[in-house]
Amino acid sequence: MKPLLxxxxxxxxxxxxxxxxxxxxxVDYAVITHAHSDHARWGSRVYITAESGREILRARxxxxxxxxxxxxxxxxxxxxxxxxxxxxGHVLGSAQVRVEHxxxxxxxxxxxxxxxxxxxxxxxxVRCHTFITESxxxxxxxxxxxxxxxxxxxxxxxxxxxxxxxxxVIFGYSLGKAQRILxxxxxxxxxxxxxxxxxxxxxxxxxxxxxxPTTKDSSTFSLTSTRATSAMVIAPPSADNTxxxxxxxxxxxxxxxxWMQVRGTRRRRALDRGFVLSDHAxxxxxxxxxxxxxxxxxLVTHGYSEVLSRWLRxxxxxxxxxxxxxxxxxxxxxxxxxxES
Ligand SMILES: [Zn+2]
Ligand SMILES: [Zn+2]
Numbered sequence: 001m002k003p004l005l006x007x008x009x010x011x012x013x014x015x016x017x018x019x020x021x022x023x024x025x026x027v028d029y030a031v032i033t034h035a036h037s038d039h040a041r042w043g044s045r046v047y048i049t050a051e052s053g054r055e056i057l058r059a060r061x062x063x064x065x066x067x068x069x070x071x072x073x074x075x076x077x078x079x080x081x082x083x084x085x086x087x088x089g090h091v092l093g094s095a096q097v098r099v100e101h102x103x104x105x106x107x108x109x110x111x112x113x114x115x116x117x118x119x120x121x122x123x124x125x126v127r128c129h130t131f132i133t134e135s136x137x138x139x140x141x142x143x144x145x146x147x148x149x150x151x152x153x154x155x156x157x158x159x160x161x162x163x164x165x166x167x168x169v170i171f172g173y174s175l176g177k178a179q180r181i182l183x184x185x186x187x188x189x190x191x192x193x194x195x196x197x198x199x200x201x202x203x204x205x206x207x208x209x210x211x212x213p214t215t216k217d218s219s220t221f222s223l224t225s226t227r228a229t230s231a232m233v234i235a236p237p238s239a240d241n242t243x244x245x246x247x248x249x250x251x252x253x254x255x256x257x258x259w260m261q262v263r264g265t266r267r268r269r270a271l272d273r274g275f276v277l278s279d280h281a282x283x284x285x286x287x288x289x290x291x292x293x294x295x296x297x298x299l300v301t302h303g304y305s306e307v308l309s310r311w312l313r314x315x316x317x318x319x320x321x322x323x324x325x326x327x328x329x330x331x332x333x334x335x336x337x338x339x340e341s
Contacts, residue, residue: 004081004099004106005132007322013130016101017081019048021108022324026300031083033110034094035060036175048076049135050085052121053093055204056175072121088112089123090279091176092205094175098126106130107293111302113278114285115147117180119210125292132299132322133290136280137258138308144258144282151184157254157273158232167248168188169309174198174254176279179212181234181256187213190230190301191219195244196216197236223249258282280314290317 005014018030026043033039035049035056036257042061049057058067072095075084080102085095090111097108107128116122124140146246154170161168170251172178172196182202185192194202194215204213205325218233233248237255245251258278259265266274281289290298300309305321314317 002100002138004104004130007324012324014081014099017078017083017099019078019083020044021097022110029078031085031097032057032153033088033108034091036091036111038058039280043098048083050093052097053095055091055207056201059200060202061112083298086126087119088122088123089116092120092210093155094202096126098128104129106132107295107314108132109134109289111136111279112281112289112290114281115144117147117183118277119180119205120208123289125289127294129295130297130299131290131293131295132301133286133308134280134302135286135300135308136307137278137282138301138304140283142258142261142275142278142282143276143284147180147184147277150256150277153257154181154184154254154275155186155189157252158185158328161252162190162230164252165250167229167231167233167247167251168254169233169235169242169248169251170254170256170275171237172277173237173279175201177256177277178234178236180277182212182215183210185213187230191231192214192327193218193231193233195233195235195239197238197249197310198234202321221247223247272311 005012010027013022014022019031020027021031022033022039023030024041028045030044030047032047032049040060047067049069051071054067054263057058066274068137069084069119072085072087080101082338084098088096088110089095091115105128106125111134115122158168172181191211192215195218202299252272255271256275260274260276262271298312298317301322301324309319309321
């Protein structure tokens with residue numbers, strides 16, 4: 001019997017249901033876990049995504065894309081296969097995909113984070129027989145501190161830069177991370193400027209009822225204004241080492257990412273600070289989630305899949321690597337930063 005989901009040249013396919021999940025080729029029916037560019041590719045005939053992700057997917061795919069939505073937990077049936085979406089806690093509108101056929105249940109995690117960020121629907125483990133999990137940070141060295149502690153560190157760093165007359169510039173992925181950083185900033189400290197790539201996704205978050213400190217367009221920044229050096233700037237990693245940065249005068253630059261857990265990454269990029277803030281599960285989060293699904297079979301993709309699947313086999317699971325063409329978090333914005341070392 002054919003497995004319920006299998007990797008084909010266009011991506012993860014459900015032949016019984018006639019759809020793909022996060023296909024990398026153009027297909028008829030594409031179920032999309034979230035709008036990061038390595039998961040949501042252009043060219044499919046119909047897209048299905050979570051209701052709260054509609055506007056973000058629209059911003060990614062353009063006005064002509066046909067986008068249908070499901071609210072979390074709502075079930076749709078295709079050729080007798082039940083499909084539903086469940087919160088993944090990764091970025092606004094991110095979903096796990098639950099697929100059920102003749103009593104057999106598979107769940108595809110997409111990217112997920114297990115700590116609630118206080119903005120979007122928090123991650124919910126879903127019971128299943130086979131769980132396809134990402135493993136971006138699937139090494140035991142990756143263990144996150146609580147975000148409240150990270151936000152306190154970021155605000156302290158901002159205050160220190162103000163006393164030294166330097167503009168604070170923090171880099172974070174424009175969809176998800178940048179909004180999360182913004183939500184943790186103390187807006188009473190000074191003006192907050194956002195790069196256009198970050199500003200682009202704010203309306204969708206605000207439409208979902210999420211409140212942010214007041215922001216200004218980074219193109220309106222002026223060094224001659226009296227409070228300029230008290231400012232915080234949020235920008236995508238691709239803005240690092242570009243002429244765009246020069247307008248901010250003397251800056252202290254930081255990067256917020258799970259990769260900052262590894263010190264060499266920060267040094268290579270000549271950053272002043274690295275804040276370990278990730279929109280993915282850490283090692284403990286991955287293991288806790290795998291247990292909570294009750295799945296006997298785990299397929300691991302998207303990251304340190306060999307390490308995690310070996311650990312799972314050694315600890316009694318049936319586990320394998322599935323080779324998807326998903327890339328790592330760093331490539332979601334065309335970054336060249338390698339995850340290793
Ligand atoms: Zn993602
Ligand atoms: Zn991803």
